[in-house]
Amino acid sequence: MAERNMTMREALNLALEQALARDERVFLLGEDIADASGGGILGVTNGLSTKYGEDRVIDTPISEAAITGAAIGAALDGRRPVAEIMMMDFIGIAMDQIVNHAAKMRYMTAGRTTSPITVRAAVVAGMGTGATHSQSLESWFMGVPGIKVVMPSSPADAKGLLTTAIFDDDPVLFLEPVKLLGARGMVPVEEHAIPFGQANTVRIGTDVTIVTYGWGVPMSQAAAAELEAEGISVEILDLRTLLPLDVPAMLEAVNRTRRAVVVTTSVRFGGPSAEIAATLTENLFDRLVAPVARVGAQFTPIPSAPVLEAAHFPDAERIADAVRRTVGVRAGVGG
Amino acid sequence: MAVTTPKRPVPAAEQQRRMYELMTLMKLTDDRLAKGIGSGEFLSVYWPHRGQEAVAAALGVVLRSTDQLVTTYRGLHDHIGKGVPVEAIIGELLGKETAPGMGKGGTSHLAYPEAGAMLSTGIVGAGLPIAVGLGLAVRQQGLDRVVAVSFGDGATNTGSFHEAMNMAAVLDVPVVFVCQNNLYGEKTPVERTMKVATVAERAAAYGMPGLRVDGNDPDAVFGSLAEAVERTRAGGGPVLVECVTFRFRGHSYGDSQSYMPRERLAAALERDPVPAYRRRLLDMGVCSESELLAVEATAADVVDQAVKKCTDAPEPSTERLLDHRYVDDHNMPA
Ligand SMILES: Cc1ncc(C[n+]2csc(CCOP(=O)(O)OP(=O)(O)O)c2C)c(N)n1
Ligand SMILES: [Mg+2]
Numbered sequence: 001m002a003e004r005n006m007t008m009r010e011a012l013n014l015a016l017e018q019a020l021a022r023d024e025r026v027f028l029l030g031e032d033i034a035d036a037s038g039g040g041i042l043g044v045t046n047g048l049s050t051k052y053g054e055d056r057v058i059d060t061p062i063s064e065a066a067i068t069g070a071a072i073g074a075a076l077d078g079r080r081p082v083a084e085i086m087m088m089d090f091i092g093i094a095m096d097q098i099v100n101h102a103a104k105m106r107y108m109t110a111g112r113t114t115s116p117i118t119v120r121a122a123v124v125a126g127m128g129t130g131a132t133h134s135q136s137l138e139s140w141f142m143g144v145p146g147i148k149v150v151m152p153s154s155p156a157d158a159k160g161l162l163t164t165a166i167f168d169d170d171p172v173l174f175l176e177p178v179k180l181l182g183a184r185g186m187v188p189v190e191e192h193a194i195p196f197g198q199a200n201t202v203r204i205g206t207d208v209t210i211v212t213y214g215w216g217v218p219m220s221q222a223a224a225a226e227l228e229a230e231g232i233s234v235e236i237l238d239l240r241t242l243l244p245l246d247v248p249a250m251l252e253a254v255n256r257t258r259r260a261v262v263v264t265t266s267v268r269f270g271g272p273s274a275e276i277a278a279t280l281t282e283n284l285f286d287r288l289v290a291p292v293a294r295v296g297a298q299f300t301p302i303p304s305a306p307v308l309e310a311a312h313f314p315d316a317e318r319i320a321d322a323v324r325r326t327v328g329v330r331a332g333v334g335g
Numbered sequence: 336m337a338v339t340t341p342k343r344p345v346p347a348a349e350q351q352r353r354m355y356e357l358m359t360l361m362k363l364t365d366d367r368l369a370k371g372i373g374s375g376e377f378l379s380v381y382w383p384h385r386g387q388e389a390v391a392a393a394l395g396v397v398l399r400s401t402d403q404l405v406t407t408y409r410g411l412h413d414h415i416g417k418g419v420p421v422e423a424i425i426g427e428l429l430g431k432e433t434a435p436g437m438g439k440g441g442t443s444h445l446a447y448p449e450a451g452a453m454l455s456t457g458i459v460g461a462g463l464p465i466a467v468g469l470g471l472a473v474r475q476q477g478l479d480r481v482v483a484v485s486f487g488d489g490a491t492n493t494g495s496f497h498e499a500m501n502m503a504a505v506l507d508v509p510v511v512f513v514c515q516n517n518l519y520g521e522k523t524p525v526e527r528t529m530k531v532a533t534v535a536e537r538a539a540a541y542g543m544p545g546l547r548v549d550g551n552d553p554d555a556v557f558g559s560l561a562e563a564v565e566r567t568r569a570g571g572g573p574v575l576v577e578c579v580t581f582r583f584r585g586h587s588y589g590d591s592q593s594y595m596p597r598e599r600l601a602a603a604l605e606r607d608p609v610p611a612y613r614r615r616l617l618d619m620g621v622c623s624e625s626e627l628l629a630v631e632a633t634a635a636d637v638v639d640q641a642v643k644k645c646t647d648a649p650e651p652s653t654e655r656l657l658d659h660r661y662v663d664d665h666n667m668p669a
Binding site for chain 2: 031032036037038041059060061062063065066089090093127128129130131132133268269270298299300301303304305306307308311312
């Protein structure tokens with residue numbers, strides 16, 4: 001398949017465009033997403049309303065509950081809505097619609113009604129925007145049976161996973177790490193779909209497996225490059241989706257390396273890494289030669305001041321330290 | 336519908352002078368922040384209030400120091416009006432240890448209860464229900480206090496606005512709802528997000544008076560706000576006041592305003608409330624040229640001093656990261 005170098009922003013835009021072009025049931029709704037209002041605050045929907053019209057790229061008032069509820073209603077009648085919650089922090093307002101309606105519909109009606117919506121939301125972590133504009137709240141949704149949770153780490157994955165999300169028959173929460181929107185990579189130009197629940201090995205290694213997703217992936221890659229110079233061989237597994245969760249891939253990798261570090265940018269305590277680490281330990285207790293380590297954000301609201309924000313989020317250095325501890329580099333050589 | 340009352344309160348000369356002082360301080364603070372962020376000197380997010388000074392100055396003069404304010408990310412001018420020191424505002428924006436929130440909150444989450452500035456929120460519409468609660472506390476404690484909540488036009492499309500307006504009316508709390516209608520929510524003009532022509536008329540749905548006023552005219556805003564606040568203070572219940580104004584620098588600092596028709600911005604800049612009010616005070620003989628120059632020099636000095644103090648101030652120690660999460664951290668995770 002032909003590929004082109006593009007940013008994650010362009011890749012997401014292309015996925016939306018191809019979905020709009022292929023299927024007249026697909027439409028987008030959200031705040032400031034039409035070109036008349038700038039084509040999205042982060043530029044992801046840029047150009048789409050001009051091409052597909054404002055009936056299919058619908059600018060809405062600031063009304064997250066109504067945006068999400070309207071998406072659910074349209075989906076109930078077979079449409080394929082892609083709702084945008086500008087930043088994940090604002091999803092609290094739409095929570096009832098997502099948790100009590102979208103996620104439960106199929107189950108409560110024994111499959112008679114479904115809610116195949118996609119809710120896209122940006123995660124603006126690490127940019128000094130403060131406690132109400134920076135949160136990674138994906139673990140909230142991991143406790144809600146009925147919704148799927150996706151967070152890509154590369155332009156190609158962003159495109160392929162968003163396509164899958166839009167045409168998936170269940171509600172999907174699709175999280176876009178803003179830190180990575182400008183990151184480039186080769187992306188298939190034609191429509192392509194990456195199945196949910198298939199983790200991706202982004203780096204092969206033998207000493208330890210880092211299990212991560214989203215912004216955690218480039219951070220872990222930086223740590224792995226640093227550790228390679230010290231002779232530590234790191235494998236990195238990018239989960240891509242938290243629900244479904246590719247447990248077989250996790251177990252296969254950690255069974256080989258016998259050590260694991262779970263990295264998330266959401267809070268460590270009660271965060272996704274708790275579920276992942278517990279799963280690894282339950283299944284591989286006798287294979288593990290070190291406790292599963294977890295690196296995540298500190299348990300605080302996200303401070304705005306740059307020094308405090310940097311202390312709140314994990315970084316390559318902290319990941320590398322956790323790996324060193326896990327592989328048990330001899331005292332005096334490493335941490 | 337907009338209520339028209341024949342006689343609105345008129346500001347005294349002393350109040351007019353005070354409004355000009357506040358407007359100048361708000362403008363110069365904004366100019367300095369814009370310059371600092373534009374040049375890379377300050378690394379902060381900022382939602383500029385430039386153009387909306389008349390509303391905040393009138394609000395500042397109408398409210399008593401014992402009254403309370405709830406505002407938004409675009410609320411630094413409201414804070415100045417309410418009496419929050421410029422140094423506290425800039426310090427919080429720059430993330431300094433000496434700032435009221437030690438930089439933990441940042442630009443959009445400033446609070447300064449000493450001056451009655453109870454809350455700033457980054458979540459559109461979220462301040463309104465909280466203001467209702469502050470109003471409830473006033474009633475329960477039998478206080479002589481009014482709560483003002485400031486928000487944008489876009490906020491009036493949130494469920495929070497409608498729930499709070501209705502509940503304020505039903506509970507009869509002393510809250511004045513101040514909409515700073517700057518005609519845009521982020522990049523979308525109001526006419527694309529509401530079918531009614533004015534925000535003020537939304538009040539009718541809740542059995543509340545709704546006033547609409549030229550938000551670039553400090554005397555007119557004073558008249559409407561004073562009427563609303565007096566009514567509310569006297570036990571007349573909540574009032575909505577829509578002040579029609581404009582934001583000159585777009586949504587957040589750095590916004591290229593590509594969505595903004597050039598003529599619309601140019602026309603708004605023509606109506607810049609700060610020089611217009613200056614001319615009026617001269618024409619009315621409220622202030623002499625030399626008095627105005629003195630006001631401006633003083634404000635410039637306040638801003639300079641504040642910036643200097645804040646740039647010299649230390650950044651918060653990372654040891655403070657876990658502070659202030661709970662009253663007691665016993666067995667809390669890190
Ligand atoms: C609940 C929620 N949705 C979306 C946003 C993103 N956002 C921040 S400001 C803004 C526009 C608000 O417009 P308005 O209420 O008119 O206030 P203004 O910024 O014009 O002062 C939007 C959509 C948010 N902060 N909170
Ligand atoms: Mg507005």
